[in-house]
Amino acid sequence: MSIVKRGNLKNSWYLPAILSGLGITFKNMILNLFGKRKMLTLNYPEEKYEYSPRFKGSHVLTVKKDGSIRCTACMLCATNCPADCITIIASEHDDPSVEKYPIAYEIDTLRCVYCGFCEEACPVDAIRMGPEWQMPGINGANFVHDIRQLAKRPNLKGGVVSVLDEEERHKAGI
Amino acid sequence: MSPLLEKWKDYFQKPDRITRRVFVAAKGCCAIEVENLIASTYDIQRLGIDFVQDPRSASLMIVSGWIDDSFADEIIENYAYLEQDKKVVAVGICSVAANIFYTEKKIRLADLVPVASYIPGCPPRPEAMIQAILNLDVPAKKTKKMTYLSEVMKSNG
């Protein structure tokens, strides 16, 4: 390996580079002092970052118009999940037009990678990736989310109603 | 209190947030999100939390990434060096639950050192990490012990 020495006068002087670097620092400092609203820093606990609608956050189980769970317990999401973190127990429904419904639906958030494969696999738009980021917890906190938390947590304000209509779905044969 | 001190009272008050010095043992893709904490967008130094190079001057360790044998030794050694009131935060499911896939070798962080806070996600958002560090000082609420389906199904085969 050889060392290349460039005898250029411009390269041997480091002061102009330092001054231009300090210039950027002072420019940003003065801009931040007088234009506080344009500052890049997010004051996190007071301000919240606005995520785009396609952000993949905590799961949401959507509900029908009458408030019951839309999921038909077809197990496609549990099969597609790479982390193997969805547990479903299916049961027959009293209503003959509804084939099956889950009596228990659990997602282990300590194994989930928030990939969105469950959302893609679902044929009836029953599970979605929600807008909130995943919540940290102390040791021993509740990390396995059940139906009550997935469908009716306080953040959702009574549940997300899917736009897919039940009668249209039966006509299309899904 | 003298009137002069009264005027400058705010400057002598204790900060309402506890100062923490953090040692970062971050590996894998989560390390990029952890580094985000001291960058300009989520500037963690305004909360009185700072990253240091030496575990001897830190009281909190952030661990992320896939844990193999050499990294496990490093974690145990650095945990012994931490100051009093040692706390460890596990970031990302690689360190929380070994890996998403069932592989031959599984080392979870909880097998090596006591973990104070878990942050799920792959990778978690920087806000979640800030929230976890701030929540460390809040006394824990007692939660009801629940029985989970997955545990019941595993024990039944």
Ligand code: SF4
């Ligand atoms: S987001 Fe991915 S890892 Fe999480 S439950 Fe859905 S399929 Fe499984």
Ligand code: SF4
């Ligand atoms: S794929 Fe959709 S309908 Fe099927 S079990 Fe999963 S959430 Fe329910």
Ligand code: SF4
């Ligand atoms: S938890 Fe996910 S993002 Fe973090 S190190 Fe592991 S694979 Fe990478």
